[in-house]
Amino acid sequence: MDIELNPVELRVLGCLIEKEMATPDHYPLTLNSLVSACNQKSNRFPVMELEQSTVEHTLYELRMEHKLAIEVTSTGSRVAKYKHNMADQWSFSLSQIAILCELFVRGPQTPGDLRAHCSRLHSLADSKEVEDLLHELITEEDGPFVVQLPREPGKRERRWAHLFGGAPEEQEMLPEEHTSTELPTGQTRGERIEILELEVADLRQDLDALKNAFDTFKSSFG
Template sequence: MEFELSPVEQRVLGCLIEKEMATPDHYPLTLNALVNACNQKNNRYPVMELDSATVEQTLFELRTEHKLAVEVSASGSRVMKYRHNVAEHWSFSLSQMAILCELFIRGPQTPGDLRAHCSRLHALADSNQVEMLLHELKNHEEGCFVVQLPRQPGKRERRWAHLFGAAPEIQEEEPEEIAVPEMQTGPSRLERIQTLEDEVSDLKQELADLKEAFEAFKTAFE
């Protein structure tokens, strides 16, 4: 990657992509609309509290340093609006854009999570399609845009992260521990069976004694 976007730049760019795909009738965005998008409580991780000055400065950096945002003037309005400029840098499909957008605004995710979250932007068939798209982004002819992270303890699926910012810290996956059965310190299986047989034999004897006592009781009153 030829540059690294800060976390705030990733959030602003991700929100521009998101609103273009999710609400095209309200895109490009005004500064106020973009601030609200960046500070949403849902569909965001982490949740941010950005003010207008910070978002405006971030837009300036995206426009001048990275050429990833454009300022546009709306017809008959003095309020400036903003759109992203990703398409002039890389040739991503709509499916790939949806995945990158979700990674920008939510952080690392599993293929299953990405499929669920991308559904509001662009429908994806299943997790297998997401896996295919992630590998396309990893081996893209214009660069490597995503990376697979080590499996988290207790998780079945591994997460993926984008590479438009600082490279995520990759730690070697610890080998799975093989559970070794503990040595049995209690009675063996044969000993437990013998104990049960002894208990059954005792119960039979007690039952026989009760029957004998009952018969003797009946005889006394005949």
């Protein structure tokens, strides 16, 4: 694979993929919505605090250098929105995309954790299916895209990491303090908060656009 993304690029790309799969009604994302997604506390490891200017610059790099993001505009809207472009680069299945997305936004995980976390994006039958998909991502053309990490002392399952940022560094191999392999039933409180945050960010950006349009209208009358 001839691509290497930095941690911020991976976070932005992962959030674009995540929101397409988890909240399609709010996709593509405005810049404000994407900043909120990158900085949310749930479903993220590590938690980041990115400035809007940083996310905007990262989008530019993903669009121009890596061809992994696209800016789109809708009729009657002054607000630009953004979507990922993974499908034009690789022919991943939805199941593979869901696994990569979770590895982008959460870091290395066991097959059991991946199955639980992916359930909010795309249903996977069991840990065996996850393992099969991970092995497919090793043998895919232009791959490998993932790698199995050494077994941790006292742990039964070995974790997996993506290779879109190069080989995992030692500090990136540290797991989250708490993970759950239980499948959620319906939307969790955190997911409902995510949707509300996206709606607020969209409304804020729409309000800013309306204010700018009104200021321009007033100035035309001197």
